[in-house]
Amino acid sequence: MEILKASIKDYDLIHAIAVPSWQHTYSSILSAEQLDYMLTLMYSHDAITEQISIKGHHFLLAAEDGQYLGFASYEINSVYEATKIHKLYVLPGAQGRGVGKALVTVIENTAKAHGNNKLLLNVNRYNPAVNFYLKTGFAKIGQEDINIGNGYLMEDYIMQKPL
């Protein structure tokens, strides 16, 4: 498996992984309306362009045998000496084969190389991915409900992994 740096030129690849992964993950957690609203808010071409060129998010793609299986985004020094994982999605058919762990490992190594000493992320409190994060060394350090407009909330745990 290869983990590759991605840019806005890879938007279509990222979006093509995000849509089925989101449907698979969130259709039992969020209403269809909230899911569509959040996909547009966070995955439109404009939104990803802003994340990369203004907010300083870096994207990675995981590929195997010419197939793109997953992606992640992260921000070094999101807060003092901490790297935040903003996105981590693996295609439903490719989950459980080490793709997620490989993406997190590259982010960990990059964070350490920049002098950061922890990883942070938010995950929906009802998402089984919480157990993936617990398994890979994260701990829950809090929770928050974030108002994302249109009457919708993100009901998240905040998780942290010391490096």
Ligand SMILES: CC(C)(COP(=O)(O)OP(=O)(O)OC[C@H]1O[C@@H](n2cnc3c(N)ncnc32)[C@H](O)[C@@H]1OP(=O)(O)O)[C@@H](O)C(=O)NCCC(=O)NCCS
């Ligand atoms: C969560 C996700 C990124 C994990 O990636 P993955 O490639 O499926 O996981 P991996 O194969 O790398 O798993 C690494 C370890 O975690 C375990 N694991 C993976 N998913 C798990 C889960 N839901 N519950 C418990 N353990 C899990 C694996 O068994 C493996 O354990 P091992 O090291 O003992 O073999 C992926 O399943 C995914 O994209 N899920 C849907 C989208 C999502 O919820 N993303 C997170 C948004 S915050």
